[in-house]
Amino acid sequence: MIADKILTNFSQIFCPIDNGQPLKGAEMDQANVIENGFIAIKDGKILKVAAGEPEASLIGSHTKIVDYSGKLASPGLIDCHTHLVYGGSRENEFAKKLNGVSYLDILKEGGGILSTVRSTRSASFENLYDKSKRLLDQMIIHGVTTVEAKSGYGLNWETEKRQLEVVKELNHNHPIDLVSTFMAAHAVPPEFDGDGDAFIEMIIAEMLPQVKEENLAEFCDIFCETGVFTAKQSLRLLEAAKELGFKLRIHADEIDSIGGVDVAAELNTVSAEHLMAATDEGIKKMSESGVIGNLLPGTTFSLMKDTYAPAKKMLDAGMAITLSTDSNPGSCPTSNIQFIMQLGCFKMYLTPVQVFNAVTINAAYSVGLGDQIGSFKEGKLADIAIWDAPNVDYPLYFFATNLVQDVYKHGELVSKNHQIL
């Protein structure tokens, strides 16, 4: 078959092993790294990836050939945990943080998430759209081609819906593909006066069915944490969401281990997020029930904590892990997934191959798109990050610099030399 485009002469192509499910434990050490190879694209999809020169049967009079000598190619990166859509910002809390005031204490005083809730409630659709689009633009030039985006700064229907509609609209208009998660259970809003049970019941009765009816989100998530929602409330909400057909995620063991992981294991959520405080028992349960550990080391860094999620223990226990930015205005204000990948190595001692698997093949399965993205299997979407780096080790070793040179989405060049086209 004749290719539309052939990207060639790569010094390395990182090809995750694609068995139709996330890579677990020692499987994450494996990848097919092709030396001196090419990627052939047809109709926006992967036609062939192989070593050596492209064969004559792939080349027709209209085939565009692009030389990428000395560069590394990987599947487009997938940021599978972001709080993309919000009003305002929270640099005013930075001084408090530097003075040792904790994240949960700032929240207890009505700041933190609740401060962003106030800014988001008063922001227009256009304002939220423009802000989120700017973040997506930054993400794409760092090699990201798919993003999971959560609501959760409205905590009332009007604003939660506005956030979800921004995600829907951006999914239509922006080259990045978005996967939407409904997360009204992010904090208890002031009008519920600390009554988390009543807020959860309201979400179940009034919001969840509307999100479903209007097809505004695929996933439902909750923040299970001291002073936010209990494990019992998390179980109640996620069970109700499951019955309506939502896929599930849960913020668990971020700061304290209060049972969120048990809920994840009991309901077989797709993933459990954060897991900085995960216990050995919790890891065993997640491994047995196939819950993906979604690790967010940028949050640990930004919260100035010393204890990163025990990634190696999770791999030893046979879990699949992913890494993502947790991009949000409070606990992790960044759009740079490459820095997160580097923290995976520098702070969690993951290898470059484990890290690349975490943000490609495993992240694809964690957002429910494992059949379409995350590897270079023939027929998958031609979402490609091209790195100004000669091999897979280099982008993890040379840190805090954007090393993604070009990005292809559905086979089209969408970002070149850090500029959106």
Ligand SMILES: N=CN[C@@H](CCC(=O)O)C(=O)O
């Ligand atoms: N921990 C809960 N939610 C976000 C933080 C949101 C915020 O601080 O605005 C997180 O995943 O880190």
Ligand SMILES: [Zn+2]
């Ligand atoms: Zn989060």
